[in-house]
Amino acid sequence: MNPSDSNSDPCQKRREARRGAHADCDHENSKRARYLCRKANGAKQSYTRGVSDYDRFMSYVDTSGGPDACHLWERYIDRTGYGEFDITENGRQRKFKATRWLMGHLRGKELEPWEMVMHWVCDNPPCVNRRHLRVGTQAENMADMVAKGRGRNQYTARSTPASGAVTQAAST
Secondary structure, three states: OOOOOOOOOOOHHHHHHHHOOOOOOOOOOOHHHHHHHHHHHOOOOOOOOOOOHHHHHHOOEEOOOOOOOOOEEOOOEOOOOOEEEEEEEOOEEEEEEHHHHHHHHHHOOOOOOOOEEEEOOOOOOOEOOOOOEEEEOHHHHHHHHHHOOOOOOOOOEEEOOOOOOEEEOOOO
């Protein structure tokens, strides 16, 4: 069998599709080859393997509970309990909160800096179910927190676990 025959290598067709316009280029085999290709063609070559960011995102989500259950993020969770998702744009890696990236992707543009993603159904930080999320402002998030009794500061009342009576939190 001829080694140059495309039937002998099942991955050959995939490699050719990845190369795109650089079919005669061998830029994926070594760092030096990528450098030479970039120098000759004037553009940085993509190192992705053909998987979209959304498909990669969804591969990290547990959707086994159904459409109305929490879809839990199974990748990296930060110390506050929220998922983090990395993407590469123009050769640079960017880190996003998983919920923030998802809502931006579904809207077709990144969220503005003053916009935030709120869990208005479940209040579960690793949940990325789009039915549980909505975009809002900091003021809306604080109002939602107070309405659900999650806030603990000098302006909100809370019940003590021992007596169950409502007391005012002491100011510091």
